[in-house]
Amino acid sequence: MELRHLKYFIAVAEEKNFTRASERLFIAQPPLSRSIQQLEDELGVALFERGSRPLKLTQAGEFFFAHAQELLNKSKELKSMTQRVGQISKTLSIGFVASTMYGKFPKIIRLYRAKYSTVDLNLIEMSTMDQLRALKEGNIDVGFGRVRHEDSNIRRIILREEKLMCAVPIGHKLLELQRAVSAQDMSEDNLIVYPKNPRPSFADQVLNAFRDRAVEPKKITEVRDLQIAIGLVAAGEGIAVVPRSLQGMKRDDVVYLELNEKHAVSPIIMSVRAMDKSHEIQDMLNLIYDIYDEEGIPHTKESL
Template sequence: MEVRVLRYFIEVVQERNISNAAKRLHISQPTLSRQLMDLERELGITLFERGHRQIKLTQEGYYLYERAQEITGLVDKTETDLQSQKIISGTLDIGTGESTAIQPVMTVIGNLLKEYPDIKINLVSGDSDLIYQRLNNGTLDFGIIMGPEKLLNYHSISLPQNNIWGILVRKDQPIAKKKKITPQDLIGLPILTSAQSKQQDIFRSWAGSLIDRFNFIGQYNLIFNARLLVETGACLALTYENLINITGTNLIFRPLTPTITDQNNLIWNKNRQLSNVAQVFLNRLKEVQ
């Protein structure tokens, strides 16, 4: 299974058409079709459902597409890192959830981009599961993990600012009249919470036995889409302060009391050597801690 052929496969999937993909790859359509058929024979699977004008992947095709992106991304990153050891250049790959508390990290990155114009930045937004996965497979240099996590397999630095939990709710909802939200205030109300906080069960110690009377109607990965649902008035969302700009909207944020905060930790894999640019970033971040 050649990396070159995986790149062909990715291009076909993204173009959804073999002819268009062949043009972009500057090869003939018969050559591209033959390469894909050879790949199917090599793997002993069917990648595409035949008979469709546009490309439609089989289940095995979807799996290979996801893995092919990881493989080619890792190859590209490795080549770039190897070619960039004598100068400060290359790509810095960082994965993080949503939080305004990561601003110090972005300030360091911003300064590096100004100082070293050959540096590129790849910011990946996602929850802790995605970040751990990509740190372990080598497609991320660093991850920023929020909340209580077991970090035994990773080096880590605690970032100075914490995240403050509260609710995002429409202004015309009765609970919005309260300045701070107690566990009793949330009993029976429809609540969205983040998938990560639900897994960590961080609200149980705050609410005690009252949490069993909470009406968790669902969970979200990133807050933007959840905000759109909150705007309908169908629910409220447990989230961090200042994640959403609510100026001029019909939404308001109210903090929880007693206060719940989450720490932010920058982590990186103990078993992987940092690239040149990643090491420079880490040194700069330590200087401002």
């Protein structure tokens, strides 16, 4: 079975007509019909109901159509990913979510550049979901995000779990508690979450944490990004749950409070293509673990 047979079959199935399919594929109708017949002979089943107008798929044809599309898509992803791996010695493109810039990510990039000066690093801010798509399309080589999402084409390594904190404006009533705050303590405030899109995102992690504790915030405001969320907190528009590293965003009008909620954490996840075991990426992973070891940051080591 050849990929061109899948391509031809999908075109006929979608157009429901051999003539329109041949025009779409820029081939004559006779060789297209022969290719479909060869495919049916190889499979030993009829894929189309002959004589039907418009052309209809048989039950076997409908099953094959669903899986043929998946196989063709995977072949396209494989092509782009392989091309990207072939170029990786020249440039390492890295996707990252904004919140990682307040943690160890800048140090990781700085030390990697110093140690591996022959590798050109290209940094691109993008959401976790956009990172997964960019990895499969060959547009980036590594992604650093926070959202757990399974994809058979992507290897995801949880580098560490970062504690969450509550960001409140100066003078907020929660400061009067003089202790770590709970989800229930925060329920009477306007909860500002980010990013608004695409979903799932860090916003869903925060909202799920409240749902898991059977707590419903009085009001929820969704905003585009982290900077807007903190700006609104500073303006007294509400509070936000943020990663602990955000304390690095120094402001005199925002205070960060500890949470007393168990398991109130957000993962930092490194994503790479499933079969990509290049030295450049392994070197980056090793460097991250060296930094964590040096600074006493709890983590579990994995290799590509």
